[in-house]
Amino acid sequence: MLSNLTQWDGGTHGGLTGSYALKLASRPGRGAQTVSLKRMTFPRACTMQLECFFTYKPEATQLELSDSDVRSWGVVFDIQNSEHRVLPQIRYLNSLNGELQNKWQYKENSIDFRDVGDRTVTIYHYGEENWKDIPGGHQLICYNEIPTKVNWHYFRLGFDIRTLRYTELQCNDLVLDLSGLGTLKFDAMPNLQNLFNVIPFVDSDSDKRAFLYFDSILLSGDW
């Protein structure tokens, strides 16, 4: 949804550069998750990157620090070339079961596809299984005192559609070389030629809603 980040105490916070930001909101409850998709195809296999300014906060139901109430936020790409479908996915794990984690993770393995009939299969690959720490990926992201104060952060994630490998991740002043990391990888599937989806997600680690905001998402590549 489109939010102007209005808080009960401070009024409208606004986006980074204007009034509005893209908002993802989970339901209340530990493990509750929400996902948003932009479904595209790529014109040409090339290097590409996603850039954004983001912020996340729990719903301000308590005037407490609440810094461990959001579990994680992350980005999944869903890409298919002529041979393979890959689901590169990374997340910033803020907290797990109430314990601060403050680290970037990736996933190489998930669960099996499930047949949902009419030649269609599905996979829920957003679960807690098989997340692995990205080497050097510990990072403290500014969390400003209470849920109603919001600070924006820069993020980019690069991927090479020619090689189906990550390139780099950057969050503020942390830059990580991801070129050695694997992804979820399957044989190419019917009907998904040149598939290219971008999928941000956020989940809660408390009984509160978790909110993820973007002020602009820029996708660029050597298309």
Next chain:
Amino acid sequence: MLAESYTAVIARGEDWVDGSTTEPYEASWAREAIIVVRTLEVGTLKAGAKAHVQVSLDGMRWIDEGTSLEIRDQVDGLSMARLSHFGHYLRLRAEMPDAMTGFMLATLSLKA
């Protein structure tokens, strides 16, 4: 400029009981809205079930907006409400007396 518009599915196949609410939806950018409630499965619905529109400035504290929709007791039964001048967050609150339940779809169509 074309007016921005957006339709959000605020309940997608949910069992409503008395007091059920949809998730808070931010609509500060919109000038008008149409809410449609559709009965997917009748469950124990009878006449008298309603969905009340509520507004909130913070997504946490809710005020009845004054508009109510009938919840139909037949499959694919529809009801609609037109809203304007509604401020920030919108949601529906179900009033379903006599322990009624129904399996519901609700959509919120917004326009700037």
